[in-house]
Amino acid sequence: MSNQQVEPDAPCCSPLVREPLTEDWAGDLARMFKALGDPVRLRLLSLVASHEGGEACVCDISESFDLSQPTISHHLKVLRSAGLLDCQRRGTWVYYWVIPAALQQLSAVLGEPAAALAAPSEVATA
Amino acid sequence: MSNQQVEPDAPCCSPLVREPLTEDWAGDLARMFKALGDPVRLRLLSLVASHEGGEACVCDISESFDLSQPTISHHLKVLRSAGLLDCQRRGTWVYYWVIPAALQQLSAVLGEPAAALAAPSEVATA
DNA sequence: CCGCTGATTCGGCAACCGTCAATATAGACG
DNA sequence: CGTCTATATTGACGGTTGCCGAATCAGCGG
Numbered sequence: 188m189s190n191q192q193v194e195p196d197a198p199c200c201s202p203l204v205r206e207p208l209t210e211d212w213a214g215d216l217a218r219m220f221k222a223l224g225d226p227v228r229l230r231l232l233s234l235v236a237s238h239e240g241g242e243a244c245v246c247d248i249s250e251s252f253d254l255s256q257p258t259i260s261h262h263l264k265v266l267r268s269a270g271l272l273d274c275q276r277r278g279t280w281v282y283y284w285v286i287p288a289a290l291q292q293l294s295a296v297l298g299e300p301a302a303a304l305a306a307p308s309e310v311a312t313a
Numbered sequence: 314m315s316n317q318q319v320e321p322d323a324p325c326c327s328p329l330v331r332e333p334l335t336e337d338w339a340g341d342l343a344r345m346f347k348a349l350g351d352p353v354r355l356r357l358l359s360l361v362a363s364h365e366g367g368e369a370c371v372c373d374i375s376e377s378f379d380l381s382q383p384t385i386s387h388h389l390k391v392l393r394s395a396g397l398l399d400c401q402r403r404g405t406w407v408y409y410w411v412i413p414a415a416l417q418q419l420s421a422v423l424g425e426p427a428a429a430l431a432a433p434s435e436v437a438t439a
Numbered sequence: 440c441c442g443c444t445g446a447t448t449c450g451g452c453a454a455c456c457g458t459c460a461a462t463a464t465a466g467a468c469g
Numbered sequence: 470c471g472t473c474t475a476t477a478t479t480g481a482c483g484g485t486t487g488c489c490g491a492a493t494c495a496g497c498g499g
Contacts, residue, residue, distance in 0.1 A: 225487085227487090254489090255489055255490080258487070262487090278495095278497075279495080
């Protein structure tokens with residue numbers, strides 16, 4: 188808790204600890220957080236994100252779960268609808284990757300203290 | 314900043330983009346994200362966090378919503394059960410405040426890419 | 440063309456969630 | 470004590486979610 192009085196450099200990601208969220212924005216953010224509010228989806232996202240090359244096909248990651256393949260597909264769709272993932276079909280397989288800006292936005296909303304502490308100067312522009 | 318109570322063997326904020334989350338940790342995080350996955354709770358948290366003094370009593374923030382008082386109370390309980398809020402009774406009123414370490418932990422899990430990009434030296438990896 | 444494999448969509452079911460009205464508890468004040 | 474205010478708990482109801490099996494779609498190769 189040292190020097191947090193950094194000037195409001197980014198209205199786009201004003202952290203929720205500084206001022207109340209507007210209803211619209213809260214709804215927007217909640218949709219993303221809700222997508223993360225499931226252990227399967229969280230692991231799914233992590234598996235995709237940490238996969239070599241930053242992307243993974245369904246057949247690869249679905250082996251890590253004890254769930255039916257339609258269920259995995261459903262969760263991927265939820266993550267994609269929330270704007271956290273994107274995908275592309277290449278031949279027989281469909282590859283998924285994370286959208287870094289989305290995670291970063293959520294992180295910024297939550298983590299002004301940490302973000303300001305670690306990187307007060309600049310944030311990677313999305 | 315006090316240390317965060319994460320798993321002892323885990324690197325303090327191993328981001329989900331670097332390696333797959335363990336099932337246990339994913340479940341833990343998912344419970345917190347799920348609590349944030351509702352616009353009312355998100356605004357509630359933001360209102361409490363941004364309130365003067367970092368704490369607020371229910372009667373104060375409940376005016377911002379068009380919901381019944383039991384519903385507000387329920388949402389506050391969810392946030393508290395998730396470890397995002399804590400509360401204390403003072404006389405007739407109950408005051409709530411956020412637990413910064415919790416928000417910071419979530420932020421760190423999501424946002425390492427940005428932090429690492431901006432300040433790689435801070436992670437002590439050299 | 441047909442079959443094969445990978446992935447999504449559909450239909451249904453049990454469990455969960457958000458909401459409210461009613462009720463209960465905790466403290467303040469007479 | 471009784472009552473009043475502030476907050477929490479309970480019970481119920483409709484909507485949503487997570488899961489699966491079955492059906493369907495999209496490419497690949499014979």
